[in-house]
Amino acid sequence: MKARATLSSSSPSPPAPAKATAGSNAERSRHHNRKVVLGYISANAPAGRAEIARASGLSTQAVSNIIADLEADGFLASQGRRKGARGQPPVQYAINPDGAAALGFELRPDALFVTLVDIGGAVRHSARIPLAASGPAEAAFEIMKAANTAIAQSGLERSRILGAGVVMPGPFGIELDRGSEAELHGWADTDPAVFLSNALEMPVIVENDATAAAIAERVRGVGAGLDTFCFVYFGTGLGLGIVARGQVMRGAFGNAGEIGHIVVEPGGRPCECGQSGCLEAYTSRLALRRMLAEAGVKADSAAEIEALHEAGAPALTAWLDSAAPPLSRAIAMLENLLDPQAVVLGGALPDRVLDDLIARLDLPAASVSNRPDRKRPRVLRGVSGRTTAALGAAALVIHDTITPSLEPS
Amino acid sequence: MKARATLSSSSPSPPAPAKATAGSNAERSRHHNRKVVLGYISANAPAGRAEIARASGLSTQAVSNIIADLEADGFLASQGRRKGARGQPPVQYAINPDGAAALGFELRPDALFVTLVDIGGAVRHSARIPLAASGPAEAAFEIMKAANTAIAQSGLERSRILGAGVVMPGPFGIELDRGSEAELHGWADTDPAVFLSNALEMPVIVENDATAAAIAERVRGVGAGLDTFCFVYFGTGLGLGIVARGQVMRGAFGNAGEIGHIVVEPGGRPCECGQSGCLEAYTSRLALRRMLAEAGVKADSAAEIEALHEAGAPALTAWLDSAAPPLSRAIAMLENLLDPQAVVLGGALPDRVLDDLIARLDLPAASVSNRPDRKRPRVLRGVSGRTTAALGAAALVIHDTITPSLEPS
DNA sequence: AAAATAAACTCAAATAAGTTGAATTAATGA
């Protein structure tokens, strides 16, 4: 669901143009190699030219040229020479956080979240803007205003903004009528990426919350060292972001990751989607809210939930107990199907509640994921908190400029 | 789990070499572009130079050079000019089936299956060789003998063999002790890809049965037009091959696709793996065999099962009825998680039994996969039959030479 | 029937990257 909005009007020839994978040439190789170098330094800073050359298979000369380029563009900063070993000490380079940044937006019916994240992964600006209306015109107006504020406050030049990521409620391209209460109205006939790209005059990537959250963790969180992992996102419902070999998995129609409506308890609790025993009916904020309401407790905001947890409220504990087993099954399933390095939990639940939920998980010992050489836990908690989605939106843009695609060409 | 066996002995430097994505240069661009052109023609034959240039973004001149190359190498054959339109009629090209081929092996404890598939997707040779022993030495000997026979019978020159794919029981790198009855002994300390590559003196790819089957369908079956799909493979247990954007998904440790042991019926039938309600306990040949045995029927071979099905044996019908609901849930889950274009069923069950099983599936209407614009059924039956795995092994090699990786570089 | 148009294709020179191999620089260790 990404779009580098360019309004190319290809001739409408009838015999379906049948796109192929793009061919490569010197210029595209250049882009790729710059990403390779940036990505390596991002993951292994500080690093010297020779080291990068060895890791990438490029000649030291090529790396040298690329680094000179990237340094001139402000993406890299020299860190001096590392001494101690034999031979000429390598000049070490690291990402220059002031070199570039990206905007991230989370658009909801009632509010707009804005973030500005630099290529070092640091959050330079973050704000919440209440919205009266969330149609394309109003949203675009607020987004443009928020972008200007964010850029001004960050002290960065506008030319240093790589682009914007936008998270908005999906799924797109298909009507599911799953009683979605968080829908955006007025966007039916608008391609958000193209529309917002024209408004902001910069590249725009539109993505769902769970995937954005996953990338947020990868760029600046527990996912830093992870190449292949899943992010289970507690939003209104439950979402899943899948990253495999550093690439986002979107599925054939951009709707991959609908983990909320997989059946974990056949014949179990009825779900709004018409099925019974959906994971979302047990393990989601909706389910939590329902259980609290049944117990006569009213709590919706994260702060209220955190307070309940602090106080050891029985209704919350009961929810944790009922949410953990279905989630355990779902995670075991993810491990079996996707063989990830880890599964990350995060989103709009307080960290401590998530930690508590993770502690209650019971994952099968006989699993492809229970490797003897594991270094990190099978399940991790995300560290970006409630702004994960907006952060992730920005992170997506950064990820895009830093992460090369799989193979060379 | 693929390995272009090259015995490079990198210096064992302590500070972990930290591999990066490979950089690109002119030569790698060349490889990539040849794959792009081959892949396009393979999917859209016959095609002309200009058409390929438009689809790939390459200049017509570049395409022209590449096609000249590929034709000289024997990979392409001209199909004459297509008339009827305005302008100079384009010279059409198609894959030349005699240009190259790949060997495929399925190694089991008791037998070795061999196939030779050409780049057109046609099976040129196929055989089953009983094995007395399946250790590395014995297997390598039989594989080399079988390779020679296959190549000789195909009438192709040895230089036209691109490589070999090998399917052997996994999972690798981890001991699961799931009561696997189909294990291979003596391979614990051997890297099969390197070992067999040295023996055969050609590149060798080792893969699991389900993934191989998926690629078989993609290269020469119902998966022809599919880029993102899943293959549920009935082997001894139950396997899953995942293809996303034309790339095989192997997971972080090469063990993705363990669909047999996801829990579809919590608290249900006990499984050898220690869990209860695993999909494999219901929907697999093991489960079928068990149900037949309980009914006093003994049938193991595909022919026997087909006969039972033909006769409408109650025990078989009972199995179908018990296998379909768990499988439906599993497929719905795959659809929700991976949003594939289709899910393909295949492997070591007779086609008619698979068709019958598919007919009994009950998939939720409210699904991201139930798109209004669907052209093909959500679930398809594979067409490669019982030799799928060995075919797929060969297909993997062909897929590798024909399918470029995602983005240019 | 001739001219105009359209499209595919080829030729030759230009270009833009990465590669190669020799030379240079700057540290450690004997």
Next chain:
DNA sequence: TCATTAATTCAACTTATTTGAGTTTATTTT
């Protein structure tokens, strides 16, 4: 101090694609 090791740079080279002009072959229009 001198040999060794390793990073880096310089300048010439290589490779594959692009560019732009020109050619071929068909259809459509006049």
